[in-house]
Every structure is written in C-alpha cells, then in structure tokens.
Amino acid sequence: MELGEARVLTQLRRGVLESCVLALLREEPRYGFDIVRELSEADGLLTSEGTIYPLLSRLRKEGLVVTTWQPSDAGPPRRYYALTGDGRTALDRFLQDWRRFRDSVDRVLGSGSGRSEPRPAEIPLAPATVAERRH
Amino acid sequence: MPVTSDHPLVADYLRRLDEAAAGLPAGRRGELVEEIRGHVADALLAAGDDEPAVRGVLDRLGSPEEIVAAEREDPAANGGVAPAGGILAGTPGVAGVGSSALPIPGTIPGPIPGPVPGAIPGSVPGAGAAPFSGPGRAESVWGPVEIFAVLGLTVGMFVVPVVGPIVGLVCAWVSTRWTRREKVIATAWTALAPLVMVLAAGFLFAVRSESSSVVEPVVVEQPAEPFGPPEPVDPVDSSAPADPSDPAQSGEVAP
Numbered sequence: 001m002e003l004g005e006a007r008v009l010t011q012l013r014r015g016v017l018e019s020c021v022l023a024l025l026r027e028e029p030r031y032g033f034d035i036v037r038e039l040s041e042a043d044g045l046l047t048s049e050g051t052i053y054p055l056l057s058r059l060r061k062e063g064l065v066v067t068t069w070q071p072s073d074a075g076p077p078r079r080y081y082a083l084t085g086d087g088r089t090a091l092d093r094f095l096q097d098w099r100r101f102r103d104s105v106d107r108v109l110g111s112g113s114g115r116s117e118p119r120p121a122e123i124p125l126a127p128a129t130v131a132e133r134r135h
Numbered sequence: 136m137p138v139t140s141d142h143p144l145v146a147d148y149l150r151r152l153d154e155a156a157a158g159l160p161a162g163r164r165g166e167l168v169e170e171i172r173g174h175v176a177d178a179l180l181a182a183g184d185d186e187p188a189v190r191g192v193l194d195r196l197g198s199p200e201e202i203v204a205a206e207r208e209d210p211a212a213n214g215g216v217a218p219a220g221g222i223l224a225g226t227p228g229v230a231g232v233g234s235s236a237l238p239i240p241g242t243i244p245g246p247i248p249g250p251v252p253g254a255i256p257g258s259v260p261g262a263g264a265a266p267f268s269g270p271g272r273a274e275s276v277w278g279p280v281e282i283f284a285v286l287g288l289t290v291g292m293f294v295v296p297v298v299g300p301i302v303g304l305v306c307a308w309v310s311t312r313w314t315r316r317e318k319v320i321a322t323a324w325t326a327l328a329p330l331v332m333v334l335a336a337g338f339l340f341a342v343r344s345e346s347s348s349v350v351e352p353v354v355v356e357q358p359a360e361p362f363g364p365p366e367p368v369d370p371v372d373s374s375a376p377a378d379p380s381d382p383a384q385s386g387e388v389a390p
Contacts, residue, residue, distance in 0.1 A: 032170060033177035040195075048197025051205035053170045057163065075176050 009044060018055060019094040020045060022064060022087050029068070029082035032056065056081055064090055144189050145175055152199035159206060167206065171196065280310050288325050300325055 017039075024030060024038050032053060039046040046052065059065045064087035069077045083091070152171055156164040175192055182188040196202070284307035291299020307313065307321045 031173075031177070033174050033181075036174065037181075048195075048201050048205075050171060050174070050196035050199075050202040053167060053174070054202065054206035054208070056170075057167070057206070074180055076173060078173060078177070079170065 013045060013047075016098070017045065018059060019091060019098070021052070021055065021059065022083060022091040022094070025065060025081055025083040025087070026091065029080040031070075031072075031078040031080050035081070059087070063087075142184070142189055144186070144193060145172075148175075148193050148196075148199065152202065155199040155203040156206070159203065163206070167202070171202070278310070278312055281307075281312055284310060284313075284321065288321060292325075292328075 020039065020042075021035060024035055030038075035056070036046065036049045036052050039052070040049065056065065059081075060067060063084055065081045066084055067079050067081055070080050072078045149168055149172055153164070153168050156167055159167065174196070178192040178195075179188065182192055284303050287299050287301075287303020287305075288307065289303075291303050293299075295302075304322060304325060307318050310318065313321075
C-alpha cells in the first residue's frame with residue numbers, strides 16, 4: 001500500500017518512535033494522551049495516534065516503563081507511564097547510537113557532492129598512464 | 136467517560152475496536168479498549184465535544200484495525216529496543232562507506248611517495264577524466280584490468296617472479312575502477328609480503344644459527360637441513376619489492 005516516500009518514513013519512524021517515547025518520559029511520568037500530544041507536535045513522528053498504545057504496552061512488557069493509575073480532575077483516572085532504570089539505560093544507549101548513526105548518514109548523504117571532487121583527481125591517473133605507456 | 140462513550144461515533148469506534156481486537160489475549164483486549172477510551176476522553180476535553188471535533192479525534196487515532204495490527208506487530212517490533220542495537224550494528228558499515236570515500240584526499244600526500252605520478256597527471260587532463268569516471272565505482276570494482284592486477288600480484292609473484300608483480304602493479308595503477316587508496320593498499324601489500332618473508336627468513340636464520348652454535352657439538356647434521364629452505368626465499372623476494380617500484384613508476388614520471 002505505502003510506496004516511496006511514505007514507506008521510507010514508516011521505516012524510519014519504526015526505528016525511533018519507542019526511543020522518542022522513552023525520551024518524553026525522562027523528566028516526568030506522563031499519561032497516554034499527553035505523550036501523543038507531544039509526539040504530534042513533532043512533525044512526522046506519529047501518524048495514527050492510536051498505535052502509541054500498543055507501543056506503550058510493549059515498553060511495559062520489556063520493563064522499560066511502569067504504569068500507575070492516578071486520579072484526574074477532569075474525568076476517569078489516567079494511566080501514567082514512568083521510566084524504569086532499564087528504560088533510562090536503554091534511552092542513554094539509544095542517544096549515543098543515534099548521534100553516531102545520524103552523523104554517519106549525514107556524512108554519506110552530504111558527501112554526494114563532495115565525492116565527485118576527489119574522483120577527477122583520482123581517475124586521470126589511468127588515462128594519463130595508459131597514454132604515456134603507449135607512446 | 137460516560138460522556139464520550141455516549142457519543143454515537145465514539146461508541147461505534149470502540150465497538151469496532153473491540154471486535155478487531157478479538158484475537159488478542161483477553162486481558163490485553165479490554166485494556167486496549169479502555170486506553171483508547173481514555174485517550175478519546177482526554178482528546179475531547181481539549182478539542183471540544185461537537186461532531187467535527189469527535190471526527191477529528193477519531194480520525195487521528197487511525198482505524199481500529201490499524202491499532203490492532205500495531206499490537207500484533209509485537210514479535211517483529213520486539214526488537215523494539217533492538218532498533219537501538221540495529222542502528223548500532225548498521226553503523227560500522229555506514230561508517231565504512233564514509234571512510235572509504237574520505238581517506239582519498241588525506242592519503243594522497245602521505246603513503247604514495249613511490250607512485251607520485253598520480254599527483255602530476257591528476258591536475259592535467261580534466262576533460263579526459265570525465266568519460267572514465269562514468270563507468271567507475273558505482274557498478275563494479277572488478278574489470279579485466281583489476282583481475283589481472285590481482286593475478287599478477289598473487290599468482291604472478293610465483294609463476295613469473297619479477298615480471299608478474301610488476302605487471303600486477305601496473306594493472307592496479309592503470310585501473311579506473313579502484314580508488315587511489317585501494318591502489319596504495321595493493322602496492323603496500325606487494326612490497327610488504329616479501330619483506331615479511333625476508334624478515335621471517337632472517338629471524339629463522341638467526342634463531343637457527345644461535346641454537347645450532349649451542350647444539351652443534353651434539354648434532355652436527357641438523358643445521359645443514361634447515362638452512363636450505365629459507366635461502367632460496369631471499370633472492371626471489373628481495374628482488375620483488377625493489378623492481379616494481381623502479382621501472383614501473385620512475386619510468387613513467389620522467390616523460
């Protein structure tokens with residue numbers, strides 16, 4: 001169904017969304033809609049808001065977050081998600097990995113123009129050598 | 136909660152979600168529906184209660200099927216934390232690509248005192264370079280010239296001792312598909328291999344003569360045998376590193 005650009009974004013999102021959620025919980029526990037609201041403000045991170053709940057459930061199973069029910073002044077109690085020690089460790093590790101990954105990708109993507117420069121300098125060796133050899 | 140559930144659109148949505156989630160574990164099914172119900176309640180608190188607002192909130196949630204599909208993705212995304220590992224694992228490869236592109240400028244002045252010719256013509260034929268850069272790197276690193284280079288530098292060293300490596304080196308430096316870095320590596324290996332063998336032979340020789348001087352009185356025959364093999368290695372190899380650098384390159388630089 002998804003093609004091209006949309007598919008690339010889906011793949012990218014899949015790799016980082018969980019870590020983004022962990023990052024949102026770094027300072028304080030949050031409830032589901034609060035997390036969704038934060039993510040929605042960041043362009044391109046969340047398309048179908050409802051899918052955040054399966055993701056949160058997964059994080060809980062993996063022991064990266066814990067949940068507590070807290071009363072809300074405006075309705076039913078809300079389920080709050082808080083980072084565990086493991087979650088914090090996972091987040092820190094991701095931050096390191098992400099910076100390296102991002103730099104590598106940026107460098108390779110950016111070198112598209114830079115790469116053509118070394119080439120002409122490198123290639124002429126061949127024709128020149130061949131020419132001289134034949135004479 | 137009753138407020139939002141009462142809205143027919145919301146009630147309908149939650150019912151569809153509950154049906155779609157029929158395959159999930161019983162506890163999780165109810166939990167998921169409750170989470171979505173809470174989400175809608177919160178969202179409507181912020182967005183208002185009229186129909187467009189409700190539609191907007193449900194729209195942004197995605198379809199019930201989509202949400203349940205995300206729930207089922209569990210095993211696949213159980214690498215959920217693994218994406219972190221995945222990224223890490225991918226990095227060396229990516230970095231490798233980057234580094235193979237980067238060293239070119241850096242390497243040129245350094246380890247290429249011998250094959251300097253590259254530096255000189257490098258600035259000259261800018262126009263001639265263009266057609267050659269086309270079929271270059273992106274497609275393949277292996278053409279006939281490159282295969283001859285490797286054959287010359289490996290098999291050729293033994294089959295045609297002096298000429299083989301020279302031909303190999305020439306082929307390597309003529310190659311339009313290899314980067315300068317790769318050519319330097321090929322050259323270095325060619326020079327290094329005999330060097331290592333000579334050193335090893337010398338080391339063996341030293342050890343032998345040392346031990347033989349001690350052992351000599353006891354076993355007189357022993358030293359004679361081991362001396363045999365290392366010696367023929369010397370002349371073949373010591374000639375190899377010297378020759379390729381001389382005729383192959385210096386002959387070309389002058390004209």
